[in-house]
Amino acid sequence: MYRNLTFTEQGWGEKAVAAMEALAAKYRQELAAANRENRFPAEVYSELGKLGHVGIFIPKEYGGSGWGAAEYCLINEEAGRLGIVSPQTAVQGQKWLLAFGTEEQKNKYLPVIADGTLPFSESISEKGVGSSFNSMETRAVRDGDDWVITGAKTHVNMGEEALLTIVYAQTDEGLTAFMVEAGLPGYSAKRTDAIGSRLIPTADVVFDGVRVPDSALLGRPGQGMETFLTTFNLSRLGNASELIGYGRRTLGLAIDYAKERQVGSSVVTDFQAQKWAIADAHQALWSAALLRDLAATRIDAGEEHALETTMAKNAAVDAALLASQTAFNMVGGHALYHHEPFFEILGDIEVLRTAGGSREVLRNFAARRILKSETYEGIK
Numbered sequence: 594m595y596r597n598l599t600f601t602e603q604g605w606g607e608k609a610v611a612a613m614e615a616l617a618a619k620y621r622q623e624l625a626a627a628n629r630e631n632r633f634p635a636e637v638y639s640e641l642g643k644l645g646h647v648g649i650f651i652p653k654e655y656g657g658s659g660w661g662a663a664e665y666c667l668i669n670e671e672a673g674r675l676g677i678v679s680p681q682t683a684v685q686g687q688k689w690l691l692a693f694g695t696e697e698q699k700n701k702y703l704p705v706i707a708d709g710t711l712p713f714s715e716s717i718s719e720k721g722v723g724s725s726f727n728s729m730e731t732r733a734v735r736d737g738d739d740w741v742i743t744g745a746k747t748h749v750n751m752g753e754e755a756l757l758t759i760v761y762a763q764t765d766e767g768l769t770a771f772m773v774e775a776g777l778p779g780y781s782a783k784r785t786d787a788i789g790s791r792l793i794p795t796a797d798v799v800f801d802g803v804r805v806p807d808s809a810l811l812g813r814p815g816q817g818m819e820t821f822l823t824t825f826n827l828s829r830l831g832n833a834s835e836l837i838g839y840g841r842r843t844l845g846l847a848i849d850y851a852k853e854r855q856v857g858s859s860v861v862t863d864f865q866a867q868k869w870a871i872a873d874a875h876q877a878l879w880s881a882a883l884l885r886d887l888a889a890t891r892i893d894a895g896e897e898h899a900l901e902t903t904m905a906k907n908a909a910v911d912a913a914l915l916a917s918q919t920a921f922n923m924v925g926g927h928a929l930y931h932h933e934p935f936f937e938i939l940g941d942i943e944v945l946r947t948a949g950g951s952r953e954v955l956r957n958f959a960a961r962r963i964l965k966s967e968t969y970e971g972i973k
Contacts, residue, residue, distance in 0.1 A: 642709020656704035673838020752796025768817030789940030840916035847920035
């Protein structure tokens with residue numbers, strides 16, 4: 594569903610879809626097993642890196658593809674549609690590094706993020722705090738030329754697998770971002786068992802007096818909020834794209850089944866109620882994709898895009914949930930088993946319903962924008 598996306602290279606979209614379909618077919622059994630086992634499929638991720646689909650925004654001089662938001666959206670949507678591990682977490686890391694990293698940091702980390710050999714994570718949320726930076730308890734204090742980080746993070750995607758994590762901590766100067774390599778003394782991670790997004794497993798990560806040099810700073814002390822906001826609106830577009838992909842996957846599988854499922858002398862899709870449900874879910878997915886495409890176009894044009902990405906994420910949540918509900922209703926008892934993918938996809942949708950900002954948070958943001966605008970954001 595890429596009607597209004599313009600790619601950097603003509604014909605790239607068709608080639609990228611074909612390459613990802615081939616990758617999914619090659620590793621279908623491994624991906625299914627990794628999902629069941631809550632395990633990161635490192636080999637698949639490396640193959641994704643070789644396609645250029647991990648270092649999406651990284652310029653070619655740092656080993657990346659130098660693409661834009663349009664390519665980012667297609668790759669994430671196809672990852673959702675095909676059940677492939679997503680590069681979403683790595684994208685946030687590369688955008689942070691490109692915006693705030695030193696040349697030394699860029700040369701050290703960007704090439705190995707791009708080729709898929711350096712799994713990356715972001716350590717932000719805390720138990721009982723979520724992503725509320727004002728309440729964050731993780732702290733970093735100066736000690737000579739070093740910083741000592743103490744605290745605990747939760748909901749860290751790739752927390753156990755990552756070789757590099759970006760940690761947000763409070764300092765005397767305010768919220769600050771640090772790049773911390775796994776394996777340092779005091780660093781530990783324990784995998785958690787999430788209901789979805791199981792190919793990029795979550796973990797609780799502890800920083801027990803982890804010592805890092807001043808060169809680990811990402812940006813300046815106290816610049817953490819600016820750092821974080823650099824990628825947040827963009828990452829919502831990745832979430833929206835994955836959700837659209839999940840919706841396409843579950844609805845497509847359900848239609849395939851229902852078209853063959855005999856009910857007396859008819860098949861399930863002969864009934865008007867099912868036809869209407871399919872039409873509504875299809876329309877919702879297309880509507881979300883068009884909003885997503887608008888947001889991506891604004892990003893690639895260098896235009897302000899916060900409202901558009903917010904609306905795209907909300908629309909994608911609604912569309913994916915409707916597609917999932919439609920699929921369950923259409924296939925009935927066929928969907929009620931773990932060896933079928935419908936419950937797995939619903940878990941993926943539920944995880945992304947919260948990731949990148951809950952629907953309620955995004956609605957509040959959109960409402961504030963509309964009410965502050967003299968035209969009510971185009972209503973008048």
